[in-house]
Amino acid sequence: MNNSGQHSQQFTSLRQSCAACGLSELCLPVSLDEVDTRKLDAIVERHKPLRGGEHIYRADDWFRAVYAVRSGSVKTYTLTDRGEEQITGFHFPGELVGLDAINSWVHPCSAVALETTSVCVLPYVQLESLAADIPGLQRKLMQLMSREIFSDQEMLFSMARRSAEERLAMLLLNFSGRFQRRGLSATRFRLPMARTELGNYIGLAPETMSRLFRRFSEQGCLKAEGRELQLLDLDRLADLAGRECPACAPEDRRGGN
């Protein structure tokens, strides 16, 4: 539809190598030797950064490559049959986007930058043949996909039965852990997305999100100023996320009996 000009700017000197990338521990090249890393380097395309709101690909686009987030953040989403946006994931530096298209060769969801974001483009056909050459790369790819399956399932069964409070606590802890893996603070970070979007992702109405943030603040385990978050009590959040369901509070179960 829209999408600004994207005036051709292929001249950017983006030949930063995988070897020099600070995310190599999180991304693909882990455990590759110098030669293999160079081979990988040779197929990676790096373009100029995307601005917030620009799409990496759209649902139903032909699948050509997977994308490694290098900086910034990415949101993936589909449109429901009712035309509403349904967010399927948030992706931070060191994480891959587009793996769900390998099976059908068509992207089942759209991916859009939430802020200024740069990604490494990994053309899939070449990545595949490279993986056949380099056992370590093949293994790493499989591991990444396996982890994606696992974390999706974890989210899945988290959503199924858990209360709104539990869902939000889990999401905050999930973010906390992912920021920490990147060497950032586990307790203090800035959300790149609106609260509405967080709510969309975990299946809660914006109003509920607002009330939850206030409740968490009142309980002293959270401080929020706009998108700037500070987790004040990780233990308490873990309690909120895990234990403490209506059915297992030791005292106070319903009026009678």
Added chain:
Amino acid sequence: MNNSGQHSQQFTSLRQSCAACGLSELCLPVSLDEVDTRKLDAIVERHKPLRGGEHIYRADDWFRAVYAVRSGSVKTYTLTDRGEEQITGFHFPGELVGLDAINSWVHPCSAVALETTSVCVLPYVQLESLAADIPGLQRKLMQLMSREIFSDQEMLFSMARRSAEERLAMLLLNFSGRFQRRGLSATRFRLPMARTELGNYIGLAPETMSRLFRRFSEQGCLKAEGRELQLLDLDRLADLAGRECPACAPEDRRGGN
């Protein structure tokens, strides 16, 4: 527990080859030539069938292999921190189980046979090196994992906002499609699991499941006799699954207004 004798039958001639397996279209060997299929055959272990209730592996077990369901059906589940079972998936012939363990080398959930079930054991280390030899196999593996990611995400965002009615309709259609892919009837099948388990999977109480089945029957789109199901109106079910949310029924929205 129960189940007839199944006297130790190690002598069974279980060397049925992948080439002869009717599921080859669904499982791994698709598009492999005769030589490659034989190589795959060589690493596949086939044991005697499991009886209902027997485990393939348990959560926290060391990861050694992935498993292809050949006949019967499998349920995967974890225990929540509250000690309750949370079902993470149902798996039918031609589908792989255990892919979520590749990343950590430990099974994050348990897998148990729902009925008499036979599986092909695919030792992962050997599968991995075989995949490096056979590009077609590598691609197929990646596709399978990609599909798993996609369908998990689909389930995920299906659960997030949808009503109980929509969830059940989606699940029934999902099963219908999977039975059809195996060449079985899309409208008539026998569920291998209890309704309680279905409800557990989609996050609904058993009582709600019961009421939903009755409602669907009254609407004439379903006939259920115990675990024997007959989908009478797939179109109507699709409507229930997709459109028809509380917010978009054209008439009859709330009392007032």
Added chain:
DNA sequence: CGCCTACTTGAGCGGCATCAATGGGTGTGG
């Protein structure tokens, strides 16, 4: 300055979990 979107706060209601009790199906033991 006006518009739009995000966020907040309050009021009301409905969907679905929960509790409770019953009935059927099946395996088990007398």
Added chain:
DNA sequence: CCACACCCATTGATGCCGCTCAAGTAGGCG
């Protein structure tokens, strides 16, 4: 063969959580 236990399915009553609606505030941007 029947009695019993156990699990699963059903049905009704009750109440809470979180969605919906409505209104107001605040912040970003042309």
